[in-house]
Amino acid sequence: MSDKKEFTNVPDGKYQVKIEKCEVRDFKGKEQVSMQMRILGPTQSNRVLFKNYPARDRWAEEKMAWIGKELAILGASVKRFDSTSIVGKVAEVAVLNKPYLGKVYTNVYINSEVDVGAGLSPLDEVPF
Secondary structure (H helix, E strand, O other), X not given: OOOOOXXXXXXXXXXXEEEEEEEEEEEOOEEEEEEEEEXXXXXXXXXXXXXXXXXXXXXXXXXXXXXXXXXXEEOOEEOOOOHHHOOOOEXXXXXXXXXXXXXXXXXXXXXXXXXXXXXXXXXXXXXX
């Protein structure tokens, strides 16, 4: 008997998420940005999504810029940054599940930051 938990993939669609963790860490000798996000809605609330991408990738720099942080490339290393201004932000993401070699992989695409405004719930102005 296996103790491994089975999870179903989050269905394809657009979701609002809250960024719970964001860090640059080493993965197979290369630095990557790792994010953990919790879905706020409009469906699949409280499900967790993960996004990892190479820290030296231009895409990573552009995506980090919209949440108020730019990754500075310092020689062969990415400057370690303080993620406290990133954690807690609300973003719109798109989820797309793609089959590959008999498995289904979940791809998460960060579209934009959601400006919740003063006194508004993040879901009051769903941008999709």
